[in-house]
Amino acid sequence: MFKVGKIELQNPLLLAPMEDVTSIAFRKLCKEMGADIVYTEFVNSDGLIRDNKKTHDKLKITNEERPVGIQIYGGSIDPMREAAIIAERENPEIIDINAGCWVKKVANRGAGAGLLKDPPYMQKMVKEVVDAVKLPVTVKTRIGWDDDSIQILEVAKRLEDVGVQALTIHCRTRNQGHNGEPAWHWIPKIKEVVKIPVVVNGGIMTAEDALRAKEVTNADGFMIARGAINHPWIFKEIKEIFEKGFVSSFVDVEERIETALRHLRYELEYKEGKRAIIPFRKYYSGYLKGLYGASKIKQQIMQLDEYKPIEELLQNYKEQLKQHQEIEED
Numbered sequence: 001m002f003k004v005g006k007i008e009l010q011n012p013l014l015l016a017p018m019e020d021v022t023s024i025a026f027r028k029l030c031k032e033m034g035a036d037i038v039y040t041e042f043v044n045s046d047g048l049i050r051d052n053k054k055t056h057d058k059l060k061i062t063n064e065e066r067p068v069g070i071q072i073y074g075g076s077i078d079p080m081r082e083a084a085i086i087a088e089r090e091n092p093e094i095i096d097i098n099a100g101c102w103v104k105k106v107a108n109r110g111a112g113a114g115l116l117k118d119p120p121y122m123q124k125m126v127k128e129v130v131d132a133v134k135l136p137v138t139v140k141t142r143i144g145w146d147d148d149s150i151q152i153l154e155v156a157k158r159l160e161d162v163g164v165q166a167l168t169i170h171c172r173t174r175n176q177g178h179n180g181e182p183a184w185h186w187i188p189k190i191k192e193v194v195k196i197p198v199v200v201n202g203g204i205m206t207a208e209d210a211l212r213a214k215e216v217t218n219a220d221g222f223m224i225a226r227g228a229i230n231h232p233w234i235f236k237e238i239k240e241i242f243e244k245g246f247v248s249s250f251v252d253v254e255e256r257i258e259t260a261l262r263h264l265r266y267e268l269e270y271k272e273g274k275r276a277i278i279p280f281r282k283y284y285s286g287y288l289k290g291l292y293g294a295s296k297i298k299q300q301i302m303q304l305d306e307y308k309p310i311e312e313l314l315q316n317y318k319e320q321l322k323q324h325q326e327i328e329e330d
C-alpha cells in the first residue's frame with residue numbers, strides 16, 4: 001500500500017520526474033491515461049533561492065494533475081531547506097528529494113546520486129528538509145554509486161529514521177546511468193528493513209515489464225519514466241494487465257496521431273507558440289515510429305512552427321495511412 005500524507009493507493013502508477021519532459025502538459029496527459037501520481041522535473045535549489053524565473057516556473061502545478069510531487073535537488077543543506085519551503089508554497093501533495101541523478105554536473109558536485117557517496121550527510125540534509133516543511137517528504141534514489149558500494153539498505157533505514165514517508169528506488173547504480181538490467185531484487189530486501197512504502201523504478205518499458213516488476217518486487221508503487229515518453233497509454237495498459245493479466249486494448253494509428261496532437265495542444269496551453277512547438281519536435285519520431293511514410297512527414301513537420309499547419313499535416317497523414325491500410329487489406 002502506498003500511503004503518504006492523504007494519499008492512499010493500492011498499486012499506484014507514478015509518472016517519474018523527467019527534465020524537459022514532465023511539463024504540466026505531459027503530466028496532465030499521463031494523468032488522463034491513468035497515472036495516479038505525477039512529478040515535476042527536478043528543480044534546482046540554488047536557482048530557487050536566487051529567485052531565478054526559469055527555475056521558479058518549474059514549480060507550477062495545476063489542480064487537474066493532483067496528486068503531484070515537486071522534486072528538488074542540490075548538494076548543500078541550507079539551499080535545499082530553503083528550496084523545500086519555497087516549493088511548499090505551491091502546495092503540492094509531496095516534496096521529493098532527488099538523490100539519484102547520475103549526470104556528472106549534478107552527481108560530481110554532491111547533488112543527486114552524489115549524495116549516495118556520503119549517507120550520513122544525505123541523512124542530515126533530508127532531516128533538515130523534513131523538519132522545515134509540513135508536507136510529506138519522499139526521496140528518489142538509486143541502489144548505490146557503483147557495484148562495489150551498494151548501500152541502499154543502510155540508506156533506506158537512515159531516511160526512514162528521519163521521517164521520509166516513501167522511497168523510490170531506481171534499481172541501478174549511479175555508474176550504470178540508464179543502462180543495464182535494473183536490479184529489482186533489491187526491492188524486497190529494502191522492504192524488509194523499512195516500513196514506509198517503497199516504489200520500484202527502472203526498466204518498466206511495457207505493461208508486461210510492470211507485471212514482472214510487481215511479481216518480483218511486491219513494491220508499493222511503480223514509477224515509469226522512458227516507457228511513458230511517446231507512449232502515455234502505458235498507464236492504461238498497466239492498469240489493465242494488473243487487473244486482468246493481459247492487455248486487450250490496442251492503440252491504433254489514429255489514436256497515436258490524435259494523442260500527439262493533444263499533447264502538443266496541452267503544451268500550447270502553458271507555453272506560447274514557438275516556445276511550445278519547437279521543443280515538441282523531439283516527440284514526433286516516437287509518436288510516428290514505424291508508421292508507413294513517417295520519415296517524410298517528420299521532415300515536413302520540422303519546418304512548421306504553428307499549430308494549424310501541423311494539425312493539417314498530421315490529419316492528412318492519418319487519412320493517407322487509412323487508405324494505405326485499406327489497400328493492404330483488399
Ligand SMILES: Cc1cc2nc3c(=O)[nH]c(=O)nc-3n(C[C@H](O)[C@H](O)[C@H](O)COP(=O)(O)O)c2cc1C
Nearest residue numbers: 016017018019041042098170202203204224225226
Ligand atoms: C529525459 C529524462 C529526464 C530525467 N530527469 C529526471 C529528473 O528530473 N529527476 C529524476 O529523479 N530523474 C530523472 N530521470 C530519471 C528517471 O526519472 C528514471 O529514474 C529513469 O529514467 C529510470 O526509469 P525508466 O527505466 O522507467 O526510464 C530522467 C530520465 C530521463 C530519460
